[in-house]
Amino acid sequence: MKDIFMAHMGRLLKQKFFIAGMVLAFVITYWVTANVGSMGILHNISTDFDFSLLASLGIPAFFSVFTPLFLSAEYKGGTIRNKLICGKSRSSIYFATLITMTVAMLMMTAVWAAAALISAKTLPDAGFIVASIVKIILYNTANLAFLVLICMNITNEGAVTAIDFMSFQFSFTAVLMMQMIMGMTSSGAGKVIAYIINLIPIGQWLSISAISDESTHIPGAAQLILSVIMIVLISVYGSRMFAKKDIK
Amino acid sequence: MINLLSVGYSKLFKNLAFKVNLLIMALIPMFFSAVAVVKNPPDGGPLNGIYNTGMIFIGIMIGAFVSLYISQDYTEKTINNKIMAGYSRIEIYFADLIVTLSGALIMQLVCIAAASLIAIPACGMYTDAIGDVVRSQLLLFLTATVYTVVALFISTAINSKAYAVAVSLITVMIMLMAGIGAYDAVTRADEVPAQEVTTMDKVFDTLYLVLPQSQMYAVMNEGIPAECAVMMGCDAATITVMTALGLMMFKRKDIK
Numbered sequence: 001m002k003d004i005f006m007a008h009m010g011r012l013l014k015q016k017f018f019i020a021g022m023v024l025a026f027v028i029t030y031w032v033t034a035n036v037g038s039m040g041i042l043h044n045i046s047t048d049f050d051f052s053l054l055a056s057l058g059i060p061a062f063f064s065v066f067t068p069l070f071l072s073a074e075y076k077g078g079t080i081r082n083k084l085i086c087g088k089s090r091s092s093i094y095f096a097t098l099i100t101m102t103v104a105m106l107m108m109t110a111v112w113a114a115a116a117l118i119s120a121k122t123l124p125d126a127g128f129i130v131a132s133i134v135k136i137i138l139y140n141t142a143n144l145a146f147l148v149l150i151c152m153n154i155t156n157e158g159a160v161t162a163i164d165f166m167s168f169q170f171s172f173t174a175v176l177m178m179q180m181i182m183g184m185t186s187s188g189a190g191k192v193i194a195y196i197i198n199l200i201p202i203g204q205w206l207s208i209s210a211i212s213d214e215s216t217h218i219p220g221a222a223q224l225i226l227s228v229i230m231i232v233l234i235s236v237y238g239s240r241m242f243a244k245k246d247i248k
Numbered sequence: 249m250i251n252l253l254s255v256g257y258s259k260l261f262k263n264l265a266f267k268v269n270l271l272i273m274a275l276i277p278m279f280f281s282a283v284a285v286v287k288n289p290p291d292g293g294p295l296n297g298i299y300n301t302g303m304i305f306i307g308i309m310i311g312a313f314v315s316l317y318i319s320q321d322y323t324e325k326t327i328n329n330k331i332m333a334g335y336s337r338i339e340i341y342f343a344d345l346i347v348t349l350s351g352a353l354i355m356q357l358v359c360i361a362a363a364s365l366i367a368i369p370a371c372g373m374y375t376d377a378i379g380d381v382v383r384s385q386l387l388l389f390l391t392a393t394v395y396t397v398v399a400l401f402i403s404t405a406i407n408s409k410a411y412a413v414a415v416s417l418i419t420v421m422i423m424l425m426a427g428i429g430a431y432d433a434v435t436r437a438d439e440v441p442a443q444e445v446t447t448m449d450k451v452f453d454t455l456y457l458v459l460p461q462s463q464m465y466a467v468m469n470e471g472i473p474a475e476c477a478v479m480m481g482c483d484a485a486t487i488t489v490m491t492a493l494g495l496m497m498f499k500r501k502d503i504k
Contacts, residue, residue: 159316
């Protein structure tokens with residue numbers, strides 16, 4: 001597993017698209033945090049860090065494009081077959097890939113956090129910042145678990161790219177649709193929908209960002225538990241599917 | 249050309265991406281119609297214009313479907329066979345354009361039918377003037393055509409399937425967000441009392457007229473926008489330019 005991980009990391013750090021993404025993550029977060037406040041677009045803002053949280057949507061957006069482009073080379077170049085011939089187990093290939101993508105996401109989250117902390121003139125207390133970063137890491141890992149599941153189990157590179165990108169767009173739409181349904185239901189049903197919204201990574205982003213409706217908020221601990229459940233379930237299901245896949 | 253179209257349509261109706269897109273284009277307007285029906289008071293009357301709501305997603309759908317459809321020709325090397333069979337590149341490009349445009353038109357019709365399936369039985373027949381409906385649908389079809397020609401241009405220019413899909417979807421997404429931004433800026437500027445017009449206002453005004461997504465939002469919220477004719481003209485110009493550029497690029501492309 002370590003060999004596969006190191007090979008992936010070597011390839012990752014040479015990817016111009018990834019490096020460009022990291023630079024963009026810094027520039028966009030810096031600009032949004034420093035400038036959007038003066039535009040007066042949002043009103044329920046307590047500190048500049050709220051704008052950084054808005055900009056953090058760029059992380060799942062970037063990985064919905066980058067993950068398929070990075071991983072489709074595995075099937076296209078026949079690398080995955082070579083790894084199997086070398087005696088690597090399917091679960092080690094799958095989890096090494098997931099860990100590589102998670103490390104890539106951690107690097108981007110670190111860049112985002114650095115830009116946010118440098119550019120924000122007003123910051124909340126340290127506990128809130130740490131809790132937000134932990135939530136961002138966990139829901140983005142859940143998102144990556146889904147993206148990797150698709151990339152490792154579908155061979156058609158175009159379809160993989162389309163599904164991964166559209167999963168981002170449609171999870172956003174699904175969250176907005178569920179918010180519309182919440183407005184028409186009782187508070188009990190609304191609570192259930194709020195938990196369903198927080199099962200979706202983009203839903204968690206919405207509920208921690210300043211543009212969210214109070215009704216989507218659930219306790220922070222519950223958000224973390226939901227993310228961990230999603231990571232475990234999706235990863236286990238993905239690796240089992242990959243174990244049964246007919247690789248030609 | 250007829251043979252190319254016949255093969256193209258056969259491929260279109262077997263294309264899984266197209267079928268999935270049609271399903272999504274049916275489900276989304278059905279959801280919006282159902283929400284509107286629930287929110288409509290008992291004497292609220294027909295839900296005029298509800299059939300346009302699903303169209304806000306057509307850009308993304310077209311971006312995915314066109315790039316997957318076109319790149320299939322390159323991965324399966326069908327494009328080489330077409331050229332070897334003696335078809336000119338112009339014929340191939342226009343056949344692809346006609347087939348993908350038909351796909352976009354079918355998506356638009358599915359969107360209208362799906363929304364009406366819930367809205368008409370629940371709230372009665374629409375009372376929109378037929379002329380307005382035709383004009384709004386024509387404008388919406390032109391906006392879908394803009395997305396189609398852009399996605400076709402990108403998919404033809406890029407050989408890698410994954411990159412063709414990614415670039416096409418990102419471009420559509422940028423057009424979509426810029427359109428929404430321009431629409432918001434123009435409508436917000438209309439709400440506040442007259443003030444000095446800045447360069448930024450002029451940029452937003454131009455984007456509002458040119459971008460397909462702002463045109464869709466204008467149709468959805470206003471029925472027939474006041475600048476309908478100008479918008480149609482802008483769409484026609486974009487379609488012509490993008491098609492000409494696509495053709496020029498495709499004629500010079502080195503196909504291996």
